[in-house]
Ligand SMILES: C=C(O[C@H]1C=CC=C(C(=O)O)[C@@H]1O)C(=O)O
């Protein structure tokens with residue numbers, strides 16, 4: 048293996064500060080070093096000592112975790128959120144001094160964030176800490192990639208900064224971050240569990256089905272909310288640990304904003320970019336898991352043949368294919384879905400691969416893909432208008448893209464389902480289902496009940 052020589056942080060800061068052009072007030076500096084193995088969740092928990100917002104991301108199918116602490120920079124946007132975020136991101140990269148001898152995905156200047164499902168829907172008090180689109184470039188990033196560990200420091204410097212002083216300050220924060228690395232034991236129990244207006248939800252499903260039967264739309268996804276109260280304040284690291292232990296093939300994430308934290312374990316990849324290699328996923332159509340192997344197999348075979356679920360799925364495949372055609376080549380999509388088994392349920396699944404065309408970015412793809420008919424419906428305009436006018440809840444970041452991107456064109460976004468907003472000793476969970484012309488009200492209700500389980504089962508249920 049090639050040995051990489053790391054330059055001391057003080058020397059790098061000195062280099063940047065003394066070369067800062069006179070017309071430049073400040074400069075983003077990003078320094079990455081390799082570190083020994085650490086438990087990323089213990090680090091996440093220990094980072095509480097800094098009293099800064101934390102972000103956690105892992106893909107349980109791979110050896111890949113990113114933990115972000117605090118913020119060196121934040122990109123907020125509302126109108127034209129994709130264009131504005133992309134412009135600010137490019138501007139940031141063009142002006143950053145990046146010292147990263149490793150160039151491994153998820154190290155260096157990395158932005159992690161998410162957005163509201165529908166920025167046109169009025170934001171309620173529930174999601175007040177979460178903006179319509181927010182990407183954070185954390186001050187400190189711990190990256191685990193293929194069993195290698197990296198630590199990145201992102202900081203702004205000015206001409207007046209003293210390299211030694213700044214380095215000492217950073218080293219002090221670093222020592223605080225790595226000091227208290229223990230996993231708390233947590234005995235959370237649910238004291239109160241309220242399904243928010245289940246009968247009104249059924250009625251909205253009936254109205255959506257009616258709209259579909261009278262050709263106003265073909266598919267409309269409707270979600271509902273469950274409100275919980277716990278015996279004490281929930282510990283996010285402990286929730287994440289349980290989600291990781293239970294959910295293979297999922298993205299486990301947490302975005303903390305003060306007292307509130309959006310947490311989830313979603314199986315749904317929106318898009319992964321590895322250079323120009325693009326991966327996406329069509330995931331829609333649902334059945335429960337069986338209690339025995341035989342029952343499970345029977346359910347999955349029935350799911351594959353079930354016309355209603357196949358229709359739900361087909362809308363997603365068609366849309367993703369169409370959306371990718373402008374931006375990529377060599378699109379490959381199997382003709383038939385397979386069954387994707389999860390802990391609590393199984394889905395119809397079709398993988399998509401393609402090559403991103405030159406001149407396009409992750410922002411073009413996410414903008415084009417969100418919302419897929421797995422979360423919005425078909426056609427997009429009509430289904431979104433129906434959801435905006437009839438759905439009883441503020442989805443906030445539920446059902447929307449969450450993920451990360453780095454300065455080397457690596458990035459991954461998932462669709463934030465199987466998720467909840469934790470607020471101290473309370474929480475709101477969200478679950479939805481695709482309504483089509485043959486939907487049955489009770490079956491859709493049952494389907495959403497199972498979709499609450501991944502979160503409920505780690506919160507004390
Ligand atoms: C909207 C959700 O799931 C979507 C993803 C997979 C299967 C779905 C379904 O079969 O209805 C939904 O479209 C949710 O989990 O809240």
Ligand SMILES: [Mg+2]
Nearest residue numbers: 332333480481
């Ligand atoms: Mg469904």
